[in-house]
Amino acid sequence: MLQKGPLHSHIIERFDDMSEQLQQAARHILEHPQEVALVSMRELARNAGVQPSTMTRLAKFLGFPGYEDFRVQHADVIRVNADGFAARAMQRDEAGSNDEGLAHLMLQSISAQIARLCEPETLSKLNELAERLATARRVYVLGLRSCHSVAWHFHYVMTLLGEKTVHLDGPAGTGGDALIRATTDDVLLAVSINPYSRYTLEVAEAAVEKGMSVLAITDSEVSPLVTIAEHAVLFPTESHTFFHTLTPALAISEVLCGLLASHDRKAALKELKRVDSYLSSMNTYSASIPRRKI
Numbered sequence: 271m272l273q274k275g276p277l278h279s280h281i282i283e284r285f286d287d288m289s290e291q292l293q294q295a296a297r298h299i300l301e302h303p304q305e306v307a308l309v310s311m312r313e314l315a316r317n318a319g320v321q322p323s324t325m326t327r328l329a330k331f332l333g334f335p336g337y338e339d340f341r342v343q344h345a346d347v348i349r350v351n352a353d354g355f356a357a358r359a360m361q362r363d364e365a366g367s368n369d370e371g372l373a374h375l376m377l378q379s380i381s382a383q384i385a386r387l388c389e390p391e392t393l394s395k396l397n398e399l400a401e402r403l404a405t406a407r408r409v410y411v412l413g414l415r416s417c418h419s420v421a422w423h424f425h426y427v428m429t430l431l432g433e434k435t436v437h438l439d440g441p442a443g444t445g446g447d448a449l450i451r452a453t454t455d456d457v458l459l460a461v462s463i464n465p466y467s468r469y470t471l472e473v474a475e476a477a478v479e480k481g482m483s484v485l486a487i488t489d490s491e492v493s494p495l496v497t498i499a500e501h502a503v504l505f506p507t508e509s510h511t512f513f514h515t516l517t518p519a520l521a522i523s524e525v526l527c528g529l530l531a532s533h534d535r536k537a538a539l540k541e542l543k544r545v546d547s548y549l550s551s552m553n554t555y556s557a558s559i560p561r562r563k564i
Contacts, residue, residue: 275303413461
């Protein structure tokens with residue numbers, strides 16, 4: 271799903287042996303291999319949030335005499351495509367700095383990211399994840415901070431199909447308490463992106479200790495969740511603004527809900543009719559602005 275550099279596998283293989291600073295630099299390179307060939311070492315370091323010397327140390331850690339030898343390995347990564355670094359740079363120049371140009375770039379990038387979810391490897395992982403969710407007795411769902419919206423969306427849609435999910439979102443720090451009654455027949459669906467929520471990782475580790483399977487929706491092969499997940503689906507978060515995009519993650523949530531609904535269509539339709547009947551009785555929705563009672 272994500273564009274891979276020539277040292278992708280080697281970096282992942284050595285990732286756990288790196289210091290925290292080297293990991294930060296390596297993570298950026300895994301996610302942006304084009305930058306190694308396209309920008310200076312100082313700019314690459316600045317983008318990764320580390321000192322330039324860290325890039326040199328990373329190159330030597332990976333077995334290169336110096337950074338330049340490491341950089342040469344990435345020369346062939348430059349590809350002008352719909353969502354590549356070089357393409358974005360040219361598109362930014364063409365679009366200018368106005369809001370309309372930025373909106374165009376953002377929507378174009380999101381479209382490309384969604385399209386990449388259709389690659390065979392990702393589709394296979396989505397089906398595996400959905401199958402595992404379907405066989406679980408109960409699904410505990412966790413996503414904090416920006417990822418809360420993804421977790422909540424999945425849980426909300428699943429409540430329309432029954433009582434299979436539990437959203438770990440309790441008040442006063444009690445969110446994880448629901449795992450007290452979790453068993454090995456249950457799974458935890460965790461959503462997190464870099465920088466990863468410490469509490470999400472702690473709850474995921476607690477789930478593993480209880481013998482539960484962890485299923486992850488996350489952003490990188492070196493995400494801490496990947497190391498403990500039975501199944502993981504990766505999605506890109508890169509955006510043309512200061513903020514991560516979570517649109518691909520929401521798309522994954524929608525796909526998983528659709529796959530689960532189609533797993534037993536008869537049961538799904540029965541539950542949806544029950545929901546429709548209840549919401550109608552509560553006068554939940556309206557096609558016009560309700561008249562105020564005076």
